[in-house]
Amino acid sequence: MTKNGLSIIFIACIFLVFYLNLVSSEIILNEKLNGVYNVGNSIKIPLTIKVLEDTSGILQLDLICDNGTQINFYKNGICLSSGEETTLNPILVLIPNIIGENKGNCKIKASINEDFLLTDEFKISDLLIIQSTLEKNNFNPGEDVIISGTVKKEDETPLNGFIDFVLKDNDKEILKQSSTVNKGNFNSKITLPEDIEAKDYTIFLTAYEKNKAGITLNKGESNLTLSVNQVPKRLSILLNKDKIKPEETLVITSTLYDQTGKTISSLGNISILDKNNNIIEKKEINTDSELEYKIRKMELPSNWSVKSQFNGLEEIKKFEIEAQENLEIQLENQTLFITNYGNIPYNKTLSLEIGDKSLELNVSLDIGESKKYKISAPKGEYNVKIYTGEDTEINKKMSLTGNAIRVTEDQNNSFKYYIIGFLIIIFLLIIMIKIRKHNKRKKIKMKTRKENLHRNTEQKKERKFRFLRKKDKSQELKNAIVLKRDLKIKNSNQISPNQEERDKEFVPIEIYEAKKEKQEKEYLDFSKENMINRANKAEMFLSLQGEPQESAILCLKIKDLEYYFSSKTSIHDTLLKILQIAEVKKGVYYINKDYLFLIFSPLKTKTMRNEEIALNTGEEILNLLNEHNKKFLQKINFGISLNKSKIVTRIVDNIFKFMVLDSSMTQSKKISSLSNNEFLLSQEINNEMLERANYTKEIREGNVVYVLTSLKKEDDKTKKFIERFLKRQQES
The missing domain is CATH 3.30.70.1230 (Nucleotide cyclase, GGDEF domain)
Structure with missing residues (x-):
C-alpha cells in the first residue's frame, strides 16, 4: 500500500468518528402529509424517533409559513437509551387560536436537541368551492327561483355551514336570503318581488363556515344570472274627451303596462260600443297608437263605451254623447228653409224681423226633419233678420210681395213626401209582380223539361225492345260491347250529346243508365260546395x-x-x-x-x-x-x-x-x-x-x-x- 492510500483511510476514519458523535438521534415521518388543509381541520403527524446513544431532551414541533413566521404548537420530553426508538402522534389543529392568520404554503419542523426534520410543503386554505345551478333562466315576477348545488372545501371535504343569496341589479341589492349547507349540499328557494323590473339580474352566492365563537373559518363566493320577463299587468284607456258631440272626433289611446309600470308594445283590439253594447267599430292596433272615430251626424244622446283588449287583459271606459241643437236656416226666393240637424227634437220659438216689424215663429222639428215657410210682405225690398234666442242666425235683404207682412208654413212640402211614398209603394208592387211571373215561367219550363225527359225515356225503352226482338235477348246481352271510356266532367255535370248517342248505340239501356248515375254521384261528391265544406x-x-x-x-x-x-x-x-x-x-x-x-x-x-x-x-x-x-x-x-x-x-x-x-x-x-x-x-x-x-x-x-x-x-x-x-x- 502506498503512502497516499494510507492517508486517505486515516482521514475517512476520523470523519466517521466525528459524524457518529454528531448524529445521536433520527426523526422519521411515518405518513406523507396531504397537499391542502382547510382552516378548522386537523393535521396528524405520526413520528418515529430512533437514538444511537442515550438521549434525553424535548421534541418540539413548529409551523413555518411563507410569511416567515414560526409557531410552536407541540413540545414533549424524550428520554431514550442507546438503540431505543419510540412512536408519537402529534396533531396540529388549524384554528386561529393556534395558527393565527397564517395561511398559504407552510412546513412543519420537528426537532430534538440538534437533530430536526422538515416535512414537504403543504397549503393551509380558507377557500370554499361552490357549484350551483338554476332550474331555468327566465322567470316571471313573483315566481319562485330554485337554487341547488354543492359546497366543498379546497381540501375536498364537504361543508357543514351556511350560504347567503343576494339578488342584485348592478350594485343595488334587491333581496337577500340565507340557508344552510348540510354535508356539502344545499337546495334553496327565493321568491322574486311582484314589481321587479324586466331585465337581467345577478345572484351572488356566499358560503361560509363559523366556529362556536362566531369567527369565520372558511369562505367562498360564486354567482348566477337570471332574466325577469316583462309581463302585462295593467291596461289603461285615455280619451281626448269624456263628453262629445256629433261630428266631433274621439281620439282613443290604449296603453299596456308591465309589472313596474313601464309601457309594453303589443298588438290588440279596440272596440267602440253603443249603449246596447253593439260593436260600432273594431280595429286591431298597437299599444300607444291612436284610434280616431268621428261621431256621426245626428247621433242620439247616449252613453257609449270603449273596450280595449291586449294580451288577455281588458279595460272598459265610458263616454257620453251630449245633446246638440243644430238648426240650419236658409232664405231663398221668399222662402224660409229650416232643417233640424241636431240629435234631439227642436221645439222653440224663433224671432224674425221683417223691415221694422217683429214676428215670432213656433218651430217644432223632429231629428232630421225639414220645413219651409212662405214669407210675404207688401211689394218691396226688406231686411230680414232671424234670431234663435242666442245669436243672429241670418241677416239678408230680400224682395218680397204680398198683402201683409207674415210667415206661413208651406203645406206642399208634406204633400210632396206623400207622393214620394206612394211612388215607392207602386215600384215595389211592380217588382213583386215581375218576380211572380218569372217564377211561373220557370215552373212551366221545369214541367216541360220533365215531360220531354219522360217522353225520351219511353222512346229509349221502345228502341231497346226493338233491338232485342231482332236477336235472342240472352245472347245479345252476352255480346253487348261496352266502351271503356271515362266520362270526365269539367266545370259542369252535363255529358256530351255525341258521346251519349255513341254509348246508346253500343250499350244496353240498363248498363248505360247505371253508368251515368254512378258518374253523376261521383261528380256531386267532389263538387265545389263539398270541397269548401270539407276544409x-x-x-x-x-x-x-x-x-x-x-x-x-x-x-x-x-x-x-x-x-x-x-x-x-x-x-x-x-x-x-x-x-x-x-x-x-x-x-x-x-x-x-x-x-x-x-x-x-x-x-x-x-x-x-x-x-x-x-x-x-x-x-x-x-x-x-x-x-x-x-x-x-x-x-x-x-x-x-x-x-x-x-x-x-x-x-x-x-x-x-x-x-x-x-x-x-x-x-x-x-x-x-x-x-x-x-x-x-x-x-x-x-x-x-x-x-x-x-x-x-x-x-x-x-x-x-x-x-x-x-x-x-x-x-x-x-x-x-x-x-x-x-x-x-x-x-x-
Missing part, C-alpha cells in the same frame, strides 16, 4: 286558455280574396284546390280580408315538424298558382310567406280555435305583401328549413327575407318521415 276553418280568439305551441303559418295574399271565394271563376276553383291541399296536410285556414292563413299546428298534424310540412305545402301552392297563370287569361297576383308563430290552440265542438301570442301574423302579412308572385321565408324560420331549400337572401323595406327558388332533393330520412306522415293522415 277545416279556424276561428281566432283574443283570449284562450291552453299551452303555447310552436306552429308554422303560410300566408297567401290575393287582392279581393273574399270576392273570388264567392264568385264562379277559374280563380275560385284554384282557391278551392289550395284549401284541399291544406286539408290533406292537416292544415286549417283563416281568412282576414285579402289574406288567407294556413296554420299547421301540432294539435292537428300530431307532429312537431310543422315547418317542413308548411314548406312543402307552400311550394305546391306556388306551383299551382304559376300553372293557373299560364293556363287562364284571368291572372292571379299573389304573395306567399312562411313564418313561425307561438299560438294557443283548442278544439271546441269540432271547431279549431286559436290565439296568437306574438306579432307573427302581422309580420306574415307584411312579408307576403313584399312578395311579387314569389314564396318568401321569414328570418325566424330555423336553419334546418333553410338548409332544405335553395334561396336568395334579400332586404326589402328594411325586412330580411329569403326568396325560395327551389327545394333541395330530399334525403332518405326525410322521405321516410313524409311517407309515414301522409300514411298516418290517410288512416286518421
Whole structure:
C-alpha cells in the first residue's frame, strides 16, 4: 500500500468518528402529509424517533409559513437509551387560536436537541368551492327561483355551514336570503318581488363556515344570472274627451303596462260600443297608437263605451254623447228653409224681423226633419233678420210681395213626401209582380223539361225492345260491347250529346243508365260546395286558455280574396284546390280580408315538424298558382310567406280555435305583401328549413327575407318521415 492510500483511510476514519458523535438521534415521518388543509381541520403527524446513544431532551414541533413566521404548537420530553426508538402522534389543529392568520404554503419542523426534520410543503386554505345551478333562466315576477348545488372545501371535504343569496341589479341589492349547507349540499328557494323590473339580474352566492365563537373559518363566493320577463299587468284607456258631440272626433289611446309600470308594445283590439253594447267599430292596433272615430251626424244622446283588449287583459271606459241643437236656416226666393240637424227634437220659438216689424215663429222639428215657410210682405225690398234666442242666425235683404207682412208654413212640402211614398209603394208592387211571373215561367219550363225527359225515356225503352226482338235477348246481352271510356266532367255535370248517342248505340239501356248515375254521384261528391265544406276553418280568439305551441303559418295574399271565394271563376276553383291541399296536410285556414292563413299546428298534424310540412305545402301552392297563370287569361297576383308563430290552440265542438301570442301574423302579412308572385321565408324560420331549400337572401323595406327558388332533393330520412306522415293522415 502506498503512502497516499494510507492517508486517505486515516482521514475517512476520523470523519466517521466525528459524524457518529454528531448524529445521536433520527426523526422519521411515518405518513406523507396531504397537499391542502382547510382552516378548522386537523393535521396528524405520526413520528418515529430512533437514538444511537442515550438521549434525553424535548421534541418540539413548529409551523413555518411563507410569511416567515414560526409557531410552536407541540413540545414533549424524550428520554431514550442507546438503540431505543419510540412512536408519537402529534396533531396540529388549524384554528386561529393556534395558527393565527397564517395561511398559504407552510412546513412543519420537528426537532430534538440538534437533530430536526422538515416535512414537504403543504397549503393551509380558507377557500370554499361552490357549484350551483338554476332550474331555468327566465322567470316571471313573483315566481319562485330554485337554487341547488354543492359546497366543498379546497381540501375536498364537504361543508357543514351556511350560504347567503343576494339578488342584485348592478350594485343595488334587491333581496337577500340565507340557508344552510348540510354535508356539502344545499337546495334553496327565493321568491322574486311582484314589481321587479324586466331585465337581467345577478345572484351572488356566499358560503361560509363559523366556529362556536362566531369567527369565520372558511369562505367562498360564486354567482348566477337570471332574466325577469316583462309581463302585462295593467291596461289603461285615455280619451281626448269624456263628453262629445256629433261630428266631433274621439281620439282613443290604449296603453299596456308591465309589472313596474313601464309601457309594453303589443298588438290588440279596440272596440267602440253603443249603449246596447253593439260593436260600432273594431280595429286591431298597437299599444300607444291612436284610434280616431268621428261621431256621426245626428247621433242620439247616449252613453257609449270603449273596450280595449291586449294580451288577455281588458279595460272598459265610458263616454257620453251630449245633446246638440243644430238648426240650419236658409232664405231663398221668399222662402224660409229650416232643417233640424241636431240629435234631439227642436221645439222653440224663433224671432224674425221683417223691415221694422217683429214676428215670432213656433218651430217644432223632429231629428232630421225639414220645413219651409212662405214669407210675404207688401211689394218691396226688406231686411230680414232671424234670431234663435242666442245669436243672429241670418241677416239678408230680400224682395218680397204680398198683402201683409207674415210667415206661413208651406203645406206642399208634406204633400210632396206623400207622393214620394206612394211612388215607392207602386215600384215595389211592380217588382213583386215581375218576380211572380218569372217564377211561373220557370215552373212551366221545369214541367216541360220533365215531360220531354219522360217522353225520351219511353222512346229509349221502345228502341231497346226493338233491338232485342231482332236477336235472342240472352245472347245479345252476352255480346253487348261496352266502351271503356271515362266520362270526365269539367266545370259542369252535363255529358256530351255525341258521346251519349255513341254509348246508346253500343250499350244496353240498363248498363248505360247505371253508368251515368254512378258518374253523376261521383261528380256531386267532389263538387265545389263539398270541397269548401270539407276544409277545416279556424276561428281566432283574443283570449284562450291552453299551452303555447310552436306552429308554422303560410300566408297567401290575393287582392279581393273574399270576392273570388264567392264568385264562379277559374280563380275560385284554384282557391278551392289550395284549401284541399291544406286539408290533406292537416292544415286549417283563416281568412282576414285579402289574406288567407294556413296554420299547421301540432294539435292537428300530431307532429312537431310543422315547418317542413308548411314548406312543402307552400311550394305546391306556388306551383299551382304559376300553372293557373299560364293556363287562364284571368291572372292571379299573389304573395306567399312562411313564418313561425307561438299560438294557443283548442278544439271546441269540432271547431279549431286559436290565439296568437306574438306579432307573427302581422309580420306574415307584411312579408307576403313584399312578395311579387314569389314564396318568401321569414328570418325566424330555423336553419334546418333553410338548409332544405335553395334561396336568395334579400332586404326589402328594411325586412330580411329569403326568396325560395327551389327545394333541395330530399334525403332518405326525410322521405321516410313524409311517407309515414301522409300514411298516418290517410288512416286518421
